[in-house]
Amino acid sequence: MPPGHGHDASRGTGRLWSVDEHLDDILTTVRPLEPIVLQLLDAQGCVLVEDITVPVSLPPFDNSSMDGYAVRVADVAGASEEFPAVLTVIGDVAAGQGEQPTVGAGEAARIMTGAPLPPGAEAVVPVEWTDGGLGEGTAAGMRAHSTAPEGASGEVRVYRPAEARAHVRAQGSDVRAGDRALAAGTILGPPQIALLAAIGRGTVKVRPRPRVVVLSTGSELIQPGEELAPGQIYDSNSFALTAAARDAGAIAYRVGAVTDDVEILRSTIEDQLIRADLVVTTGGVSVGAYDVVKEALDSIGDPDDEEGLGAGGGVEFRKLAMQPGKPQGFGAIGPDHTPLLALPGNPVSSYVSFEIFVRPVVRALMGLTDLHRTTVRARLTADEPLTSPSGRRQFLRGRYDADAGTVTPVGGAGSHLVAALAQADALIVVPEATTSVEPGTEVGVVLLG
Template sequence: MWSVDEHLADVLAAVAPLPPLELQLLEAQGCLTVEDIVSTVALPPFDNSSMDGYAVRVADVNGATAEYPSVLTVVGDVAAGAAALPVIGPGQCARIMTGAPMPPGAEAVVPVEWTDAGSGSGEAATTMSPQGDKPVGTGEVRIFQPVDTGAFVRRCGDDIAIGQPLLPAGTRLGPTQIGLLAATGHDMVRVRPRPRVVVLSTGSELVPPGTPVGPGQISDSNSFALTAAARDAGAIAYRVGGVPDDAERLREVIDDQLIRADLIVTSGGVSVGAYDVVKEALGEQISFRKLRMQPGKPQGFGLLDGSSGPVPLLALPGNPVSAYLSFELFVRPAIRRMLGAAEISRTTVTARLTERLSSPGGRRQFARAAYDPESGTVTPVGGAGSHLLGALSQANALIVVDEDTTEVAEGAEVRTVLLDSAG
């Protein structure tokens, strides 16, 4: 029998980070960068206004009050994206919009609320000048408060300077990282691609969810759970669905999928029963072994001949809990390794057990559990049965009990794997 660590080492020795590719930004979402990325531009690329208001010279509004406003001549409008800019001289200003470039000569922005075009300082806005010949704040504007140099101005390079590091190598590209790259002019990025994982389950008893379940039949849950788990790990996952207990048909399906697969995951058909179809179909290419663990004793692993090179196949048990825990222990680390992630395994912490836990001798047990980070405690959920999906759905952790331990006392400290951690 193999140990858990031996089987995992065998799997990881056969996989490596995928070769880097240049991808368009949206195609690179979820991938990891392979090099440090440095900005070649400044953000903002020019001085611009952070408010709707008036671009002014500071000296022209010194001492302005509601009783004695500064009256300036408006020499133009500056909208976002404007190319031709008015020059601001003494006694002049320009009406400016948020994000618009600062015109030459202007030193600050007075918010529109501080003028007679707004409603600041208790001065009510009117729609026309007293003479009735022009809108307030267009030909000239009354300003009721002074400003300091640079007020309400976003300076060039305030956010990002030329030559500033943007993203270190190994960064996972999410929405904000992609937005940053786009803002700094990157349309392509060098990354390790997400591995393509094909997931299928075996068993003539399986029917798709939503299909009437006849005598002796069950809904196929494994292919859905494992596909979701592969995507959660960072892969591009394809669910093939259930394949009946027919070795020839299974070989055909796998051969068809090799062209698009970096990794194949099957569930079911790996034990010693008369209809263990994965063993029958792939026995010459896959090593089937028994592990000293509970649940998930029967496992299979090997390399298939793909068009672009060897394709790893991990054959997991068919019981839903066994399949999912086997994925967490062996498939997820393989996917993370192929992604090029620095951390390939879930975070492990030490927690205090809230109730006694028994374990079979000679096997490493992975007990489903609820971990409370505030109290640092962990509580087993559900029984030991490998078919108990209800308990699995409530678990956010696994309690690890080593092979030479048969009982763990309440209050003991136990190794706990966090299923919601990023690794």
């Protein structure tokens, strides 16, 4: 259903939409991406769509947590510096070794960290508790002796007793076979990738990271590194929004600035649809003679689709009761009904709009249920009251102090103040019905970190 269709007449494009209405309208049209099977490293940052059950316990066998000697408890009971236990070394046990010697009464086996506990042994004494065998008391010396022929004998003096299972990692002490290792909905980071590899999973079924295409519009925009001419500014929005999309979990492609030409903009967007799960534009959405985004998007659609989001372009432009970010557009374009969000061109407006509207879409495409930034309450610290227009939800940049439970405004309310945005780590939210906020008042705060 095209955005805005199916609602009553009061919800037409000519009225002022609330932030919540607009966001709800967007999210009702977004569906999670279809799951795919990926190799482990390719699945980093993706979301699991199935529970992962442990096929084999970790560790899969009892093993030593130290370089030392595998012994029987009774043989080292009462051992001390003055009266060490003297044991016969019957061989070595290395990590990855298949067969191990059996430790009997009065015997010990040299053992490396991670090596299986040999039959008969009940504990491991670290090499530092011994003379190291043949008179050397360091792990390096013990490793040197471990190159002796299998079955070579010698003696080791043990200077401290050991309790049963001392320095032994028990089979299944990490996870047991049949346990749930990871739950569906988990985002796969490095620790989760490590666990999957440790239990032998080479591939995993996930929802892929959304591919987000970001482009700016405006003939006045040039690329950073080039020389400014009169009337030109550097394109910062496409960089900011591409970085924000990646921070949200997407694979983001920055197209850069597109001139104010309907045909060029339309063809650029159409060319990008092949690699886009979401398109984000910035600029050209307010009422003006040169706002070409509306005209270009009106002609991108699926003319054969009379009901889907792509029909007739499928992009609706609205005015929202918010500051900054009043002009917004959203819908879907192309034969695959690719979602598109059209954001304002002012830097702060576009960034705030991304955080409030686009980030939740990226998270929804990933199949997550936690779509929004964390919101907390904090006490306002400021030299003077904050003012806000009546009927508008205002988002002001701020610095949040978690220890003090306070938030301090950064910069003014202007939607062009990029330097202030760079110093902010939170958005101070002033509700629609509030026109003034006194210092010391508790306010809502959206955390950006």
